[in-house]
Amino acid sequence: MSDEIRRNMPLFSMGIVTDLTELSSRQVRYYEQQGLIRPVRTKGNQRLFSFNDVDRLLQIKSLMEKGVNIAGVKEMLREKDQQQAQEAQPEPQPQEVTKPDLSDAELHKLLKRQLSELGSRPNQSHLIRGELSRFFH
DNA sequence: GTTCTAACA
DNA sequence: TGTTAGCA
Incomplete structure (x- = not known):
């Protein structure tokens, strides 16, 4: 493929x-430090982002807006990477009967874990609980 | 003019 | 996270 x-070709400047x-550029750099993206560097030490980097940043932004913290975002993207890694390598099982996107199940698990971390961030707790209600009805 | 790192009235 | 300082 x-x-x-092409998706990993370094094309965009900060x-x-x-x-x-x-x-903000501050956020983008911070997310890089957290290992969420790995933009290439030019000879002048300037970052060059790929389409994939931008795509990941948009996902990070989306999750953050829903109240997920860096730790949560890391896990979400980490699992997504694992799935991609598996898809990249031909699975020895050609008949994949059960292939759930387990996106909802994982999100549920992660958000449930987030619930215990809310104590440190009372500000958005109500907002998050509102989102969580969708999973705990 | 833009980006980079490091640091905080 | 914002923002500022001092470079490249």
């Missing part, structure tokens, strides 16, 4: 990325 090489994602 030569499409992968300015383009902050424009595209509406995230």
